[in-house]
Amino acid sequence: MADDRTQATWAATVTRLLLGLVFAWFGYHELVNPRLWTGYVPVIPATSTAAVVLVLAHGVVLFLLAVALVAGIAPRAAGAIGALLMVEIVVSLAVSGLNDIVVRDAGVLGLAVAVAVSRSRGALTR
Helix, strand or coil, X not given: CHHHHHHHHHHHHHHHHHHXXXXXXXXXXXXXXXXXXXXXXXXXXXXXXXXXXXXXXXXXXXXXXXXXXXXXXXXXXXXXXXXXXXXXXXXXXXXCCCCXXXXXXXXXXXXXXXXXXXXXXXXXXX
């Protein structure tokens, strides 16, 4: 029984850290070069300043979620917010059809949901 709890604790930790890594990676790249990402902003023209501002705001949110997840600060809340963010991304991308990006982001959505519903706070949390 203790072994199962230990495995669940470490599984929750690894899940949380991997999700944090993904959010950090994409948040960083959106902040460093937002113009590469403006084509993913729905409705607004990719060349507009508004699209750049939205990508930068999205990058900040992703990076803050990453910090919370890696540091173990309110991991379930960060996972839930990340899941909502990923639902928006998956739906907006899926409108144009199923492709490798949609499938990848659906996997990240699953990871975020797993963190959000995890009963274990995981190891290494505050």
